[in-house]
Amino acid sequence: MAVIFGKGNLLGMATALELKALVKQFPTARVVDGISLDIPKGCFYSLLGPSGCGKTTILRMIAGFSEPDEGDIILNGRRLNGLRPYERPVTTVFQSYALFPHLTAYENVAFGLRRRGETNFDKKVRDSLAMVGLAEKAERFPANLSGGEKQRTALARALVLEPELLLLDEPLSALDPALRKRVRLELKQIQQRIGITFVFISHDQEEALSLSDRIAVMNKGKIEQIGTPREIYLQPATRFVAGFLGAVNWIGPVGVRPEWTRIGRTAPGDVDSVAATVETAVFLGDSVHVHAKTADGSVITAQVHDSAVDYEHGEQVRLWWDKSDELRVSQ
Amino acid sequence: MKHLRAMFLAPSVFFTVVLFLIPLTIIVSYSLRTRGVYGGVVDPWTIENYARLFDPLYGMIMVRSVFMSLAATALCLLAGFPTALFIVRNEKHKSLLLNLIMLPFWTSFLVRTYAWMFLLRDTGLINSALIAMGIIKEPLPLLYNETAVIVGLVYGYLPFAVLPIFSNLERLDKALLEAAADLGAKPWETMFHVVLPLCAPGLRAAGVLVFIPCLGAYLTPDLLGGGKSIMIGNLIQNQFTTARDWPFGSAISLALMAGVMVLLIVLIRRDGEEAL
Amino acid sequence: MRPLTWFAVGIYAFLHVPLLILCAFSFNSSRFTIWEEFSLEWYRQMFTDAQLGEAALNSLLIAAASTVLATVIGTLCSYGLWKKQAKWLSGSLYLSLVTPEIISGISLLAFFQWAFRHWQFQLGMHTVILAHVAFSISYVVLVVMARLRTAEPALEEAALDLGANEWQAFWLVTLPMLRPGIMAAALLAFTVSFDDYVITSLVAGVDSETLPMVLYAMARRGANPVVSAISALIFVGFGALILISERLQKT
Numbered sequence: 001m002a003v004i005f006g007k008g009n010l011l012g013m014a015t016a017l018e019l020k021a022l023v024k025q026f027p028t029a030r031v032v033d034g035i036s037l038d039i040p041k042g043c044f045y046s047l048l049g050p051s052g053c054g055k056t057t058i059l060r061m062i063a064g065f066s067e068p069d070e071g072d073i074i075l076n077g078r079r080l081n082g083l084r085p086y087e088r089p090v091t092t093v094f095q096s097y098a099l100f101p102h103l104t105a106y107e108n109v110a111f112g113l114r115r116r117g118e119t120n121f122d123k124k125v126r127d128s129l130a131m132v133g134l135a136e137k138a139e140r141f142p143a144n145l146s147g148g149e150k151q152r153t154a155l156a157r158a159l160v161l162e163p164e165l166l167l168l169d170e171p172l173s174a175l176d177p178a179l180r181k182r183v184r185l186e187l188k189q190i191q192q193r194i195g196i197t198f199v200f201i202s203h204d205q206e207e208a209l210s211l212s213d214r215i216a217v218m219n220k221g222k223i224e225q226i227g228t229p230r231e232i233y234l235q236p237a238t239r240f241v242a243g244f245l246g247a248v249n250w251i252g253p254v255g256v257r258p259e260w261t262r263i264g265r266t267a268p269g270d271v272d273s274v275a276a277t278v279e280t281a282v283f284l285g286d287s288v289h290v291h292a293k294t295a296d297g298s299v300i301t302a303q304v305h306d307s308a309v310d311y312e313h314g315e316q317v318r319l320w321w322d323k324s325d326e327l328r329v330s331q
Numbered sequence: 332m333k334h335l336r337a338m339f340l341a342p343s344v345f346f347t348v349v350l351f352l353i354p355l356t357i358i359v360s361y362s363l364r365t366r367g368v369y370g371g372v373v374d375p376w377t378i379e380n381y382a383r384l385f386d387p388l389y390g391m392i393m394v395r396s397v398f399m400s401l402a403a404t405a406l407c408l409l410a411g412f413p414t415a416l417f418i419v420r421n422e423k424h425k426s427l428l429l430n431l432i433m434l435p436f437w438t439s440f441l442v443r444t445y446a447w448m449f450l451l452r453d454t455g456l457i458n459s460a461l462i463a464m465g466i467i468k469e470p471l472p473l474l475y476n477e478t479a480v481i482v483g484l485v486y487g488y489l490p491f492a493v494l495p496i497f498s499n500l501e502r503l504d505k506a507l508l509e510a511a512a513d514l515g516a517k518p519w520e521t522m523f524h525v526v527l528p529l530c531a532p533g534l535r536a537a538g539v540l541v542f543i544p545c546l547g548a549y550l551t552p553d554l555l556g557g558g559k560s561i562m563i564g565n566l567i568q569n570q571f572t573t574a575r576d577w578p579f580g581s582a583i584s585l586a587l588m589a590g591v592m593v594l595l596i597v598l599i600r601r602d603g604e605e606a607l
Numbered sequence: 608m609r610p611l612t613w614f615a616v617g618i619y620a621f622l623h624v625p626l627l628i629l630c631a632f633s634f635n636s637s638r639f640t641i642w643e644e645f646s647l648e649w650y651r652q653m654f655t656d657a658q659l660g661e662a663a664l665n666s667l668l669i670a671a672a673s674t675v676l677a678t679v680i681g682t683l684c685s686y687g688l689w690k691k692q693a694k695w696l697s698g699s700l701y702l703s704l705v706t707p708e709i710i711s712g713i714s715l716l717a718f719f720q721w722a723f724r725h726w727q728f729q730l731g732m733h734t735v736i737l738a739h740v741a742f743s744i745s746y747v748v749l750v751v752m753a754r755l756r757t758a759e760p761a762l763e764e765a766a767l768d769l770g771a772n773e774w775q776a777f778w779l780v781t782l783p784m785l786r787p788g789i790m791a792a793a794l795l796a797f798t799v800s801f802d803d804y805v806i807t808s809l810v811a812g813v814d815s816e817t818l819p820m821v822l823y824a825m826a827r828r829g830a831n832p833v834v835s836a837i838s839a840l841i842f843v844g845f846g847a848l849i850l851i852s853e854r855l856q857k858t
Contacts, residue, residue, distance in 0.1 A: 065764050085767035098765035102783040111779075112769030161769065335773050336687045343684035343744055344696060350741035351703045354714035357721055410618055417615035435622050437845050439802045441819050442838040445826045446625040449632070449640070454830055456628060459640040489622065547707020549805050554826060564709040571713045571809075581717075584710045591705055 013040040016197040017062070017165055022071035024057050031057045032068070033221035039165075039199060039214075044191050046200045046208040049218035050244070055201050059167050062199065064088050076164055086115070091158035092167040095174065097150045099142040105129065105153045106138040112161045128160035129153075131190065148179050155187070159194065168200045172207060184211060205245045209233060217241045239329045248327065249300045255327035262320050263290055263302035263311075273320035276300060281311040292317055355588075362581035370575030380582035389566065389583070396562040399477060400545035403484035404492075407541045408534060410485070411492030416526075418493070419500045429497065436490045444554050447483050448474060451555070475557030483551040488544055492537040499533025500526075532602045539598050543591050563587050626842055633835035640830075649836040656833070659821055666818040669732065669807075670800040673739035677800075678793040680740070681747025686781065688748070689755045700745040711742060712809035719810060731812035738810045739803065743796040750795060754788030794852050798845065 017039040024032040032054045039045045047055040060066045062073055064085035073080040080088055091112070099108050109128055113121035129135050132152035142150055151171055158166055171187075172180045188211050191198050202208045208215050209229040217224045217232060217240075225237040236242035239255070248255040251274070267273035276292035279299065288304045290311050300319055311317065362380055367373040383389065418428045435443055450456050451473040458470035473479060503526065511521040549564030556562070561569075563583065570580025636646035653659060688697055703711070715738050719730060762784065766776035782789075804819035811820065818837070825834045 063764075063768055065767075084772070085764070086770045086772055090768075092765070092768045094761045094765055096759055096761050098759060098761035100762060100765070100780055100784075102786075111766070111771070115770035115775065157769065335777075336690050339683040339687035340693065340696065342680040343687075343700075343748070346680065346741050346744055347696060347699045347703070350715065350718070350737060351711075352699060354711075354718035357717045358710075358714045361717060410621075413611055413614045414618045417611050420611075431619060432622065434846065434849075435626060437798055437849055438626065438842045439819065439822075439838070439845075441802065441804055441822050441826070442629075442841055443626065445822070445834055445838060446629045448826060449629050449830075449835065450625055452830065454640060456632070456640045463641065486621070486625070489618075543705055544707070547709060549707070549709040554823075564707060567709050567713060571716065577717065580713060584713060587707060588710060591707070592702075595705060 013042070015039065016041040016043070016076060017199070018072075018074040019058070019062075020072040020074065022058065022061065022068050022073070024054070024061065024066070025069050029221070031221050032061070035071070035218075035221075035223060037216060037223070037226070039197060041197055042195045044188070044198045044200065044211055044213045046202055046212040046215045047218055048202050048205060048208040048215050048244075050203055053218040054221040055203075055218050056169065059092075059169055059199065059201050062165070063090055063092050063167055089164040090167060091161050091163040092169060093151075093154045093158050093171045095169045095171065097142075097154040097171075097174070099145075099150055099153055099157075101142050104139050104141055105134060105145065105149075105156075108142070108153055109157045109160050111157065116161075124160055128156040131159070132156045132186075147175050148183055151175060151183060152186075155190070159190075159196070163196065165197050165199060168198060170201055170203070173204070180207075187211065209245070217244060219244075236327055236329055242327050242329055247301060251298070251300070253329075255329065256321045256325060257327070258289065258301040258303040259305075260321050260325035261300060261302040263292070263304060263317055265315075265317060267318035267320050271320045273318040274300070276317055276319050278311045278313055278315040278317055280313060283307065290317075292319060294319075358581045358584055361578050362585050364578050366576045366578050370577070372577050380579045381586075383579055384582060384586055392561060392566050393563055393586075395477075395560075396546060399481055399484070399560075399562065400542050400548075403481050403488070403545045404538050404542045406481070406485045407489050407492035408496075408538060410489060411496050411537055412530070412534070415493050415496035415500055418497055429494075432490050432493050435486075440487060440550060443487060444483055444550055447479070447486065447555060451479055474555060475559055477556065477560045480552045480556040480560050480562070483555040484545045484548060487548075487551060488541045491540040491544070495536040495540060496530065496533045499530050499536075503529055535598060535602060539594055543594060546590065547587060626838075629835050630839040630842060633832060633839045635832065638830065638832050649832040650840075653833050653836045653840075658816075659818070659833075659837070662816050662818045662821040665732070665815055666801055669735050669739060669815070669817060670797050672736050673743055673800045674793050674797040676736075676740045677743035677747050677796045678789060681744045681792060681796075682751050682785070682789055684744065685748045685751040685755055686777065689752065697748075700748050703742060704745040704749065708803075708805040711738075712806040715741070715806065716809045729812055730810055730815075732815045734810045734812065735807055735815050735817070738806050739800045742803075742806065743800055746795050746799060747792040750792035751785060751788045754785055758784060790852060790855065794848065797848075 015038045017037070019035055019037040022032050022035040023030065031052075035054070035058060047058060049055050057066070061068050062080070064080070064083055064087070067081065075089065080090075099105075100111065103111065106125055106129070109125045110121055113124060118124075126135065126138070129138050132155055134149060134152055134156065137145065137149060140149075142153070145153060151174070154171070168187075172183055175183060184207060200208070200211060212229055214226065215229055215232055216226045219240050225232055225241045227235075232241055233245050236245060239250075242248050242255050247258050249258060249261055274294055276294045279291045279293055282289040282291070284307075286305075286307060288307050288309060288311075290302045290304060291299050292302065293299050302319060361372050363376050363378065364372045365375060365377055365379070384393070414432070418425060418432070421428055448455070452458070453470040453472075453474070455474070457473060458467075461467045462470065507525055507529070508521055511525045512518075516524065546562075547564050548562055549568060552560055552562040552565055553568075556565075567580050567583050567587070570576045570583065574580075632640060632642070633649055634645050634647070635642055636648060637643040684696075684700075687693075715734075719734050723729065758781075762780055763776045766780045767773070771779060802819060804817075804823055807817050808820055808823070811817065822834060822837060825831050
């Protein structure tokens with residue numbers, strides 16, 4: 001099942017972007033090492049991984065800012081290799097937004113339409129700004145826009161060209177946390193409304209899980225796993241994926257997430273449990289994280305959802321979990 | 332894109348090669364040739380011109396140039412550090428104060444040098460004023476000596492000292508000063524044990540940026556030193572004009588150039604390329 | 608704090624008082640440094656002196672021509688170097704910046720003399736302009752490069768991404784963004800060109816005497832209040848130029 005989901009299409013959805021055995025060699029490292037991907041039309045697709053995993057390089061190769069050493073980039077049946085960025089039906093929302101400081105929000109959005117030689121673009125520009133809620137601020141310069149407004153201007157500027165594919169390079173990372181959650185929701189709604197294929201780059205697992213239809217988790221230039229957010233969280237293929245998407249207690253080859261680890265002064269009689277000594281209990285408001293040391297010296301974290309519960313240092317406890325919650329990874 | 336970049340660089344490459352590198356190469360080749368009877372440059376090739384650099388007559392001028400430049404540099408640092416500190420501490424008027432330091436720099440160097448001739452010459456303002464007040468009878472010999480040249484150099488290049496020290500001081504984390512005070516350092520102790528050591532790169536850059544133009548100075552010693560306190564720059568000019576000894580003039584030029592480059596390389600090795 | 612303030616006041620006085628005194632005495636009716644009464648006599652002499660007028664015109668022409676050339680060439684060069692480093696070129700430009708003027712001057716003189724043997728031309732306005740362009744380029748590159756270094760590299764990529772070709776990205780995005788830096792560079796190039804004596808005096812011909820050359824000759828000859836008047840005018844002129852440019856850069 002996972003294999004079919006990973007490589008193939010959702011039934012009935014045509015492929016928008018296809019990457020075939022993409023390789024990019026930098027002087028010191030092979031940053032993209034044989035990446036193959038199929039991105040379905042209309043999909044919100046995330047490339048998730050730590051910094052330096054090659055995700056940004058892939059994005060730059062799709063946009064045309066750098067060329068792959070090997071492999072093909074095929075968008076809706078057309079090979080993009082060798083085309084200049086302005087010849088590709090792809091637009092980008094940059095991490096820094098890259099709004100032109102000497103142009104107003106309106107002129108930033110009109111920039112690409114002017115390059116196409118369009119003359120009657122006023123309605124398009126206004127509609128696009130209205131879509132992101134900036135109709136009132138069209139005449140402002142970027143210096144007079146807030147972070148969130150800049151981000152939305154950059155989005156409007158990229159979408160007004162009706163690209164076949166929109167690339168988003170960590171577009172939320174420059175926003176403060178509260179704003180980030182709100183903009184995240186807006187971004188998802190806009191994507192669902194217009195149906196353009198989004199390729200989203202992120203190192204933030206929560207962001208990727210909440211936004212994406214599909215996620216490709218990357219590490220060291222290779223893909224670790226492709227799947228829906230649920231699949232990669234609940235059935236991580238590798239130890240790396242399991243760890244990157246959330247905390248894991250490793251008991252030998254078996255992993256259990258803290259939220260599925262149960263803790264008690266005694267265990268229910270019918271389950272296998274592990275004896276441990278409490279090191280610390282960290283109060284987190286909506287829950288308590290209890291760190292306990294087992295006989296072999298490894299520390300296991302259990303998340304207790306009843307925040308009234310308290311454990312003291314040195315207390316003897318039992319830890320247990322459902323067999324079905326165990327993460328079985330290949331390596 | 333490659334073509335566009337080549338087009339963009341072509342004119343500056345042309346100017347740099349034709350009007351900087353080739354002329355320098357000519358000077359290198361002249362420095363290894365012989366002076367003609369009527370002042371031209373003729374064969375044979377020789378290193379005689381470099382040997383003459385050690386002639387006490389010329390050696391003295393070079394040693395004196397170095398000492399005068401060192402004196403001017405030291406004065407610039409001594410004046411520049413407190414001034415930069417003053418500007419940094421005046422948060423409100425920072426840019427005005429900085430512009431005021433730079434303002435004379437934007438006026439003609441010749442005018443600035445002339446201003447000191449106007450003050451220092453025998454019939455200049457200082458002597459006239461002192462005579463008018465009856466303090467002296469005969470004018471003091473203020474102009475045409477080494478002190479006048481050093482004053483002129485400090486006046487000319489002080490902005491070069493203030494700027495790097497200022498930017499270094501401004502980068503300094505204010506919390507460090509508070510931390511020092513918090514740990515019991517008195518203001519002067521903070522100055523000597525925290526601010527000065529952290530300002531060392533700025534002071535080094537300032538020193539080199541002042542020392543180099545001082546060492547190559549021509550106009551200041553020419554106008555304020557008269558014929559008596561000439562420096563390397565005047566010696567070079569003299570060889571190319573009055574003395575008509577181009578090969579020797581070229582050798583002195585290259586010795587000066589070598590000194591400048593050694594200084595820069597030492598500084599860049601130490602503090603990195605951003606130091607300047 | 609107090610002693611530091613006094614010290615700084617002293618330094619500012621050291622920097623400005625000599626020039627202010629010079630300006631003040633340019634309005635003195637006496638040619639000696641004893642104040643007599645207010646007079647515009649030296650300014651009248653300055654404006655009626657044909658040699659001075661010609662030299663000033665030469666200086667303006669040379670400065671204008673070399674500023675335009677050096678600014679264009681230097682800006683293009685900075686952009687090219689920003690795209691991709693060329694160590695030898697930036698190194699040479701930097702070296703030309705720290706080369707003592709007298710050495711630049713004599714090496715250009717030697718070069719022109721050498722070139723005259725092969726081609727028929729003489730020292731004159733054109734050699735002065737060429738020399739000024741040569742040393743101004745590195746000033747322009749220094750200033751424009753500083754601006755480029757703080758520029759966001761993604762801006763041009765964004766332009767390409769939105770359908771602009773390389774030329775349009777440069778012309779419509781990078782150049783407007785660089786405008787304040789380019790203006791500052793042009794101003795600097797103009798000042799160093801207008802002010803230069805050492806290099807100019809070595810490569811100038813009979814028809815290309817500049818204002819600094821005349822000033823120098825007058826200054827050497829001894830006290831002359833006309834020099835004070837010219838100095839005051841240059842001081843005020845450049846001051847105004849800088850103020851105007853700062854205003855322009857702010858808007």
